[in-house]
Amino acid sequence: ExxxxxxxxxxxxxAELAKxxxxxxxxxxxxxxxxxQSVRQRAVAINSSIQKLHGSIDSAVKQGSFDRKEAEKLDEELYRxxxxxxxxxxxxxLPNKSHGRFLKMFLGPINVRATRKDVQLKVKEEYNSYRDRTAFLFLVLPSTLLLLRTWIWNDCLPALPVQMYQAWLLFLYTSLALRENILRVNGSDIRSWWIYHHYCAMLMALVSLTWEIQGQPGCAQKQRGVQLFLQWxxxxxxxxxxxxxxxxxxLYTRIALGKAKRMDVVWGETAGVDGQLWLLCPILFILQGFEAYVGLLLLNTALVGVVSEWQARKFLIFRLSYFNFEVVVCGTLLVIMAVGNFANTVQTLMAKSRF
Amino acid sequence: ExxxxxxxxxxxxxAELAKxxxxxxxxxxxxxxxxxQSVRQRAVAINSSIQKLHGSIDSAVKQGSFDRKEAEKLDEELYRxxxxxxxxxxxxxLPNKSHGRFLKMFLGPINVRATRKDVQLKVKEEYNSYRDRTAFLFLVLPSTLLLLRTWIWNDCLPALPVQMYQAWLLFLYTSLALRENILRVNGSDIRSWWIYHHYCAMLMALVSLTWEIQGQPGCAQKQRGVQLFLQWxxxxxxxxxxxxxxxxxxLYTRIALGKAKRMDVVWGETAGVDGQLWLLCPILFILQGFEAYVGLLLLNTALVGVVSEWQARKFLIFRLSYFNFEVVVCGTLLVIMAVGNFANTVQTLMAKSRF
Ligand SMILES: CC(C)(COP(=O)(O)OP(=O)(O)OC[C@H]1O[C@@H](n2cnc3c(N)ncnc32)[C@H](O)[C@@H]1OP(=O)(O)O)[C@@H](O)C(=O)NCCC(=O)NCCS
Ligand SMILES: CC(C)(COP(=O)(O)OP(=O)(O)OC[C@H]1O[C@@H](n2cnc3c(N)ncnc32)[C@H](O)[C@@H]1OP(=O)(O)O)[C@@H](O)C(=O)NCCC(=O)NCCS
Incomplete structure (x- = not known):
């Protein structure tokens, strides 16, 4: 009792406590x-005052009623x-950067912006470490396929492992594109191109999945496209x-500098790291050249394939020309990506050298 | 001046205002x-008191030192x-429901939980309307392919439209799986199976992309698998x-009832809608039966294909048996999904009829 x-x-x-x-x-x-709500309104108001002032100062300078030197000083203060x-x-x-169609398509209208700065930095760090793990696989998987091809498979790749690798690529590029869109919503200044680049790569992985991996006879020649793809x-x-x-x-330099962002570029504090850029870029340019070269080779393979096979077995022409259509898409995408990567790397360098 | x-x-x-x-x-x-932080701690503390009390009452009843009738009353109060x-x-x-591996794989460690109840409901509504738009396409796209096949394409589907449709399926299932995982983080009681079901469907769409869509001669027979897939x-x-x-x-009934959730099931207030369930389920069972049937037919096609083709052209056997491997995977997945859907629909019905 x-x-x-x-x-x-x-x-x-x-029950009382719960209530x-x-x-x-x-x-x-x-x-x-x-x-x-009120903080938000103040932020928007100040932001628009800054923009208005900037505009008025600019037009005053243009009308000659305002000293250029003085205006630059004020502009810098506004920038700060x-x-x-x-x-x-x-x-x-501040008003949400729009989530973008890609995120909405995959996730719906969910908010992926972190409120706290340290969480945002954690997301960025995790993205970097994800890329690290990925880069490792990126190196190991295709190398393994290529090595096994020579050592065990008698120059003739079986379809299943290649397709599993292509499916992995598709997943990878999708997740990179999603993560980069999320970073952007969280305030990253990533250029749109690097995201578009991953959309192209997604499309390429998808198309490559529909490649028919042909076997003997004449395997080595028929698989030339796949082989180039793996080398790339x-x-x-x-x-x-x-x-x-x-x-x-x-990123570490930035965090060490107290989580500042654009400011440190203006004050030139990441110069130490940006120096590395001048070492990295030549290598990137070489790789981009190779990317374009592989793309062109693929296009070439597709065309040659049509011609030689046409002569050998006319009755198969419909299927073969279809096979080549996919190779043509992949080749074209590679060339587009190479050109875009090059242009955007150059633009990044130019933007940086201006400070 | x-x-x-x-x-x-x-x-x-x-500048002063900004600071x-x-x-x-x-x-x-x-x-x-x-x-x-403090609200969070209180919530966790109360939650664990509830659990502890529930446990002690249960063991007191088992030891016979506590009246069963009385215990049930207390348990109901605790549940409330x-x-x-x-x-x-x-x-x-309350502590985050874990985000689950799938979301982490695609999005990284970003928080997708909405704090406010009305936002959560909006996400759920958007998910429903997404499903609506989708269901429409789900009906139109494969029907169109099947109709064009008879009307224009002479019983022989060209590869490109089919593969584009399969790619759309892959995207669709991925986004559904992502959205359902997000709903779950936001407190939905969706059964795990319905999410696993979409993982299976993703895998099936991926594998179907690697199907080789064969052309003439003997198109109608070779494309039997694709055709079944479209009918399904x-x-x-x-x-x-x-x-x-x-x-x-x-959902509307729930919102009208003031955003209550499990409670309204307990108090039996959604009975009006749950009545519909008894109409819906027989149709679902028929469809699930058809799903299993298509799966078995696919498996059958794959086997018959091997045998008849074996006799016809022995030299092609390697590639053909590979083609069939993909059909076997799709068939097996369909059977698994049908059985799982059936079991989970029955379990849902049983759980509901208990109240
Ligand atoms: C050129 C390059 C080194 C410049 O990097 P950077 O100095 O970080 O460039 P920015 O200062 O413009 O970076 C702005 C933001 O974009 C991000 N970013 C830049 N390039 C990126 C890329 N390729 N992918 C993802 N994010 C990138 C940066 O991390 C930074 O993010 P933050 O604002 O959150 O800190 C870099 O863009 C790069 O490596 N590009 C070449 C990639 C390539 O061509 N690959 C294929 C070769 S085959
Ligand atoms: C049987 C069925 C009608 C029951 O639906 P229900 O009454 O909503 O089931 P529950 O009460 O268990 O729902 C719990 C939660 O899971 C969600 N849910 C249930 N089934 C779902 C499904 N198949 N997909 C996505 N979400 C589902 C509900 O919306 C609800 O979400 P909430 O907590 O956010 O409100 C439903 O599960 C169903 O249609 N299943 C059959 C699907 C099928 O077999 N399709 C293939 C046929 S070929």
């Missing part, structure tokens, strides 16, 4: 929602005020490893 | 972080307290439409 009462009391107490907590949670949420807003704790209250992948692995090394050091 | 001064003052004022805002944003964030925590505003302060897809579209209708009404 005694324990019965005790249990009854305790249950009542717990109290529910009330304080509700009031906490409504209070913070209001306060958040803007950096305070966009790089500090206020950043999360190995090179891509090397590029990723180098790039990661640089990006990681860059 | 006058305007120069004015600009200078305004810039200084804006002030930065300060209040920082203090706001640190204040709310602290308060959130728990519902207050997990369905109200407190829900977002049409049925799947019908199933989705019916299911959506039901789920949407269910």
């Amino acid at each position: 005694n324990s019965q009462e005790r249990f009854g009391e305790e249950v009542a107490r717990v 109290e907590l529910q009330d304080s949670a509700s009031s906490f949420i409504s209070r913070t929602t209001n306060e958040e 005020a803007r950096c305070i807003l966009s790089d500090g704790d206020t950043a999360s209250f 992948a190995v090179m891509q692995g090397v590029a990723m490893l180098l790039q990661n090394r640089y990006q990681r050091q860059r | 006058n305007s120069q001064e004015r600009f200078g003052e305004e810039v200084a004022r804006v 002030e805002l930065q300060d209040s944003a920082s203090s706001f964030i640190s204040r709310t972080t602290n308060e959130e 307290a728990r519902c207050i925590l997990s369905d109200g505003d407190t829900a977002s302060f 897809a049409v049925m799947q579209g019908v199933a989705m439409l019916l299911q959506n209708r039901y789920q949407r009404q269910r």
